[in-house]
Ligand SMILES: Nc1ncnc2c1ncn2[C@@H]1O[C@H](COP(=O)(O)OP(=O)(O)OP(=O)(O)O)[C@@H](O)[C@H]1O
Ligand SMILES: Nc1ncnc2c1ncn2[C@@H]1O[C@H](COP(=O)(O)OP(=O)(O)OP(=O)(O)O)[C@@H](O)[C@H]1O
């Protein structure tokens with residue numbers, strides 16, 4: 001167990017004019033750890049995820065990230081170039097809608113290869129081999145490598161988005177409702193794939209989901225949000241089996257079984 | 259050397275906010291000590307709080323108060339106050355738990371479910387699967403089932419997968435919640451033998467066994483949890 005957090009956030013607050021996006025959120029995430037963020041619609045999950053992933057500057061609070069060389073860096077104090085590099089190489093971001101995370105007009109192979117080129121890989125043969133390998137790992141038939149994602153099903157697109165994100169060997173992956181728009185059976189397959197990959201690669205991940213079964217399956221820790229605040233957090237099975245807060249009890253009781 | 263598991267003054271109640279904040283006291287002042295190589299059995303009627311006690315000792319239920327001291331390699335941690343990461347580390351290395359029912363994970367085979375705790379501790383995957391096979395074999399789980407996810411297994415089959423998963427590691431503390439409840443006589447005897455082996459290896463066991471035969475065979479001491487019944491509150 002590594003004892004230095006990969007990311008440390010304190011007092012993260014985002015105000016949209018009159019509205020509160022999220023408020024006073026603290027979070028430490030350690031290497032290899034999966035944290036789920038759950039809560040009802042509008043509770044601030046996406047806002048928080050966007051703040052943590054350097055996509056939305058918070059109104060207050062601090063977020064530090066441990067770079068590969070061990071330095072702790074203030075996310076919003078680093079230069080734009082350095083932040084972009086981080087987002088392209090050390091991080092992944094899996095969107096609910098694959099069209100937001102893929103380039104729909106280029107081939108599946110190019111979608112995966114592009115991220116490799118961003119980290120400096122120039123050798124065409126190697127890029128193609130790695131892309132083929134990743135398509136296989138996310139269970140997309142390799143003879144589809146030259147097809148565009150337009151021609152893929154929702155589940156395939158989502159798996160391609162995952163391949164595109166993991167190919168550079170990120171240390172931290174952000175996911176916003178990764179199984180959101182998919183059929184239940186397609187979801188199960190995707191979840192199983194994610195679970196396997198995350199374990200195998202030792203990634204840390206922050207996963208936003210409204211589905212407690214997804215949180216149970218993927219995460220070790222869970223944060224429950226309501227009205228922009230974290231109202232309960234802890235070990236995932238503890239929070240789901242012995243919820244303490246009225247709102248968490250309501251969430252847990254409103255589903256059949258998780 | 260201190261005992262691997264020393265519980266003192268542990269209390270648990272549930273507050274049901276969806277039922278007007280109804281408070282349900284379950285146990286109070288739970289004190290149990292389990293030595294190396296000892297099997298202590300929790301007895302008492304249904305609803306007395308036996309499973310809740312095991313769940314607190316595994317960090318699955320929060321505690322209202324008291325101490326749960328777990329000692330391993332000369333280091334003592336109070337699980338009642340441990341952080342989630344510490345609890346996970348204790349589960350990985352120190353405390354094993356066989357729950358009453360297996361929680362199935364889609365698309366993961368029975369063999370991998372059993373091998374997983376070893377692999378999580380950094381053991382070689384192939385060697386772990388070998389060990390898993392040996393255990394499933396010993397528990398007479400038909401070979402045809404090994405590569406299938408246990409979701410569709412019978413109660414007794416799932417329970418044997420669960421037992422194998424709990425027994426595969428050498429965790430120094432093992433919690434057992436009615437592991438033999440849905441087993442036939444032959445498999446019950448296999449589990450009794452496996453518990454005996456754990457005791458001889460120095461594992462501290464704390465279990466719940468409704469079955470008289472099993473309890474007689476494995477218990478060094480029986481603690482009646484009605485002794486931990488909370489004082490009645492004014493309604
Ligand atoms: N760009 C914005 N401008 C103004 N208000 C916003 C903006 N983005 C989000 N909000 C508001 O902030 C609050 C939190 O929104 P957020 O998208 O973080 O919720 P969420 O928990 O992700 O919800 P969902 O589950 O529906 O995706 C909501 O009240 C929302 O209306
Ligand atoms: N998560 C929970 N939320 C609310 N109440 C609970 C919860 N878990 C247990 N209880 C209550 O706590 C009491 C003790 O239950 P527990 O399962 O510990 O009993 P037990 O002694 O194991 O019973 P049995 O022999 O029937 O398994 C019961 O009244 C039960 O309803």
Ligand SMILES: [Mg+2]
Pocket residue numbers: 045046047
């Ligand atoms: Mg959202």
Ligand SMILES: [Mg+2]
Pocket residue numbers: 308309310
């Ligand atoms: Mg019970």
